Amino acid sequence: MIAEIGLAALWLAAALAALQLVAGALAVRGGAGSEIAALIRPAAVVQGALASVSFVMLLWVFAVTDLSVKLVAANSHSMKPMVFKLAGAWGNHEGSMLLWVTVMALAGGLIALVERRLPERTMHATLAAQGFVGLGFYAFLLLSSNPFERLALPAAEGMGLNPLLQDIGLAFHPPTLYFGYVGLSIAFSFAVGALITRQVTPEFARAMRPWVLGAWVFLTLGITAGSYWAYYELGWGGWWFWDPVENASLMPWLAATALLHSAGVLAARDALRAWTIMLGVVAFSMSMMGTFLVRSGILTSVHAFAVDPERGTFILALLALYIGGALLLFALRAGTISEGERFSVTSREGALVFNNVMLSAILAIVLMGTLYPLLTEAFDTRVSVGPPYFNPVGAIFVVPMLIVMAVGPLLRWRRDSFERIGREAALVAAIILAALVLVSIIGDVAILPLLSLALAAALAVGSLLPLKGRNLRLLPIATWGMVIAHFGIAVALFGMASERAFSKERLAAVMPGEAAQVGPWTVTLEAVEPVAGPNWTAIEGRMSARYRDGDPTTIAPQARSFWTPPQETTESALITRWNGQLYAVMGDQAAGGRWQVRLWWKPFVTFIWYGGMLVALGGVLALIGRVLSDLKRRSVTRRIAERKAETP
Amino acid sequence: MSAMKAKHQRLVLILLALVALVGAGLLAAYALRNQASYFYLPEQIRDNPPAVGQAIRLGGMVETGSLKTQPDGVTINFVVTGRDRSRVPVRFAGIAPDLFVEGSGVVAEGRLGPEGTFVADNLLAKHDENYMPRELEGMSEDQARTMAEDTTVGLK
The missing domain is CATH 1.20.120 (Four Helix Bundle (Hemerythrin (Met), subunit A))
Known part of the structure; x- marks a missing residue:
């Protein structure tokens, strides 16, 4: 019933x-x-x-x-x-x-x-x-x-449910991500609505922006949570695999980030009209394409539930109908949307246009890398595209974007000059150089993590510069949102770079009672015991881990065997300190009663997810700020209308 | 801003955006040709080996009796076999997937070493009853048949 x-x-x-x-x-x-x-x-x-x-x-x-x-x-x-x-x-x-x-x-x-x-x-x-x-x-x-x-x-x-999914992460990660994915449908419908009635105005952008912000916050949280989930659940110690399904969530985020910023320009300055509409269409199109990739069975991954060609064709048809239809409407109507206000290249708008173009280029690179294996498969060549492609090629556009991001918010709307922000720009450049030199002296760090560390430092300072010389109590909430979100990007970037540059890994086969060293940690395998849960049994390694000369902490990573359906998973164990995480995985029994253990010391890896949360918090603050100022504006216009009615 | 430039601002912006996007596309296309990691079968490694150090994936069957664990307890050596008695020795240091056993299919990610041994960074074996590395689908028919029996238990 x-x-x-x-x-x-x-x-x-x-x-x-x-x-x-x-x-x-x-x-x-x-x-x-x-x-x-x-x-x-x-x-x-x-x-x-x-x-x-x-x-x-x-x-x-x-x-x-x-x-x-x-x-x-x-x-x-x-x-x-x-x-x-x-x-x-x-x-x-x-x-x-x-x-x-x-x-x-x-x-x-x-x-x-x-x-x-x-x-x-x-x-x-x-x-x-x-x-x-x-x-x-x-x-x-x-x-x-x-x-x-x-x-x-x-x-x-x-x-039974796939054991990899039997984790508390499943309760939060998909709904959060879906609120983000599908929330972007609002931006899509707004864009289509405005194209139909040809009313692309600053009021339109102000109406659309909170909805985009809301979806974007959920998307940010969903990606952050998904990354942490993959990190501890899959037991590989990685936090981003450039898996097509991860890319499917990253692409709408990139488009939505660009949309947020261009909607800001449209709302404040009545420029970038057609471009904002275009991004509204693209953002949700990327969401739908993610669904197509994940749900059609084209990909095999933990995210692809069922391989069913009929469903794939159905979603592909929907995709063609909606994306094709919206783009066709755009092509027919874009010419009739009159050009917005003009601006000088050195201006807030100029910096935001640069940001938008870079984000779009990154989106194009991720999109091509994700679709390329599908394309070559049609010609019977099987390839996989991974970090050797995404990291360096993406960096070519990420690096300039981050540099402009560090100084862009200091520029004024409409027209400004580089001389006015010369001191701040010099400061940012000096931090980049100093960090490059400093990190190179400390250790042998590869070029990308090195650049990322330097840019993270510069962006952390640069993102706070808009606060300089302002009364912090009078600062609009939305400005706080921007500052915190940008700062969060710097924090996350620092975490990523530090993880890449300074992680220590140790793979060892030890007898119970023996110890293994990894970075500043000494980990002793105390005992190996069988344990049982509601629908699984496991081999549990009881370990005591000691950071330098500190007190030992007990951790217990498991190798679990589920029986409905039958599957093995590794349950990693983590010790979180302010300056990083110890990550322990239990392996198989080796010869002579020894047990394989895999240990990582990942300095500041947690900053990746703290950063992600800060970015989302920035989005929430911006949303609150926008909604409050909108309510205020509405009550003011109402009062003016009332006063007019009283004095005829 | 000069009047000329202001007049054509929209056009200039569109052109700049197009240049950046086309540039990104060309760059991506170029990088993909070089950086995509290609899938090799043991007979392809024998007949037409990839450059030493190039990231590739190797897929085949783990030869029965070839799996040996080194004294350190974490390094394993085994041989991946393909068609026409082609064999590729593989070395892997790490925790092997739970369903990695002799006589079943495997995809190894890594690179060919100078001495002809394939050094794997990662092994993909049957992941659960539904998951099979996609590359294994493209193996020769007799291999695929054997492998299907080994690796697709429970799959409709």
Whole structure:
């Protein structure tokens, strides 16, 4: 019964999306039938509610492990802990697509409910576009990936969830990332709406910006969390693998970052109109392409749940329809969007344009590297593209971007001169040089980590320079947001560079009671014991780790064997200090009663994720600042209107 | 700003953006040709070996009886076999994947050493009941058949 309610709610939500599209189209066209416009906003809100009902019903069948539902039987198990039963609802293809459309419907409902700044006609076009995009994904779910399908005969027991996914990370990482991915659909619909009504104005950018900021914050958090999850769960000690699925989350982030900055220019200075619209289309297109890459089964990875060519073709068709359609609309209308305000090259706008071009170039490089193996496979050559490509080629554009980022915020809008910020620019250059020399003296560091360390130092200082000579208590919240986000990039960059440059690795086979050295750590393997969990057994190595002459800390990395489904995973053990992490992995038994252990000392590696969180915090502050100042502006205009009404 | 430049600002911006993007694209295309790591079978290594030190992936079967652990307890040596009795010796220092066993398929990431031994940085074996390194799908038919039996237990 529960599953049927979920399915019915999903069909109704799809019908409302169709209504939203038709009513929106009629309203935008005007003339007869345009009174239907009153239905658009309620339709969007109810659609969001119905999709949520459907998703809650899916959670329900997973919570009670209803084994007559095919999806539950295939992906869950009655003996799993409750948190993984619930999280398992989206740890599979159908469930994750339902999460996708639910977030999309909620986003549409939310803009229908609270967005009052857009001209009504643009709003109708936007909601129609949101309904149109939603409709395709409803069709995909209902026609080829029904999450509520029943089995003719209920299964006796579920097949269990991939053990790599049985981690608390699953509860947070996919939903966060999806809020980001799908939140960008708002930017897409806004862009399409504005293209249809040709109203690309600073007000439009101000209305769009908080939504982009919100999606971007979720995306940032999702990528940061995903990186940390991969780092400790996969047991390889790496935090970014240039895996196509990681790239699929990075590309929308790059586009959304560019969009945020260009929307800022449009909002403040009425320039970059067409470019902002273009980025709005591109950002969500990258989200959809990520879904295509992950869900089509083109890739094999822990993220690809099922290999099903029919689904791949379906998503590819949706992709072609939406991206192609939006780009076609852009091509037809871009010429009619009149040119915005002009600006000098040395100005805030100039720096932001530079940032946008660099981000787009990085996006192009990541995109090509991700698609290249698919392309060569068509010609029967199998290649894999990894760090030797992405790191140096990406750096060619990242480095200039970071340098401009360190001084760009000091420039004034419209027109400025380099002489005015000469002292600050000299300071940044001096820090880069000093850091380069200093690090080269300390040790033998490869060129990329060396450059990154120097740029991180310069950017950390440069990002704080806009605070200089200002009353910190009067500084707008949004400016704090920018400063903290930029500072966060410097922190993350420092962590990445330090991990690359100074990590120590030790691989050893030791007898219980013996010790191994890694960097400043002495790790003694005390004992090796078998342990058991709810749905796994493991070999646990009890180790005591000592940092220099400090007190020993006990850690217990495990090699786990799950039995539903049968799979081995390594559970790494970590000791976090302010200046880095010790990372320990348990291996196999070697000859003569010895055990393999793998140890890493990773100085300042945690800064990568602290940095990511700072960037997200900056986004949150910017969002709060923008919303507050918008509320203020609205109450002021209302009061002016009231006063006018009083004095006729 | 000169009047001329201001007049054509939009055009100049578009051109600059295009130049940067096309530049990035060309650079990427050039780098991809050199930096992509190609997949080799043992017979290809024998007939047409890659340059020493170039990052490649090697895929084949682990020869039965060839797996030996060195006295340090962490370095292993084994032989990967391909068609026509082609054999490539491999050295790997690290914790081998749990499902890495003699007689089954493996993909080794690494580079060919000067003495003809393939030095692996990473071994990819069957990861769980659904995951198989994609490269193994392109192996010769008889190998694929053997490997399918070994590595795709539980796959429909």
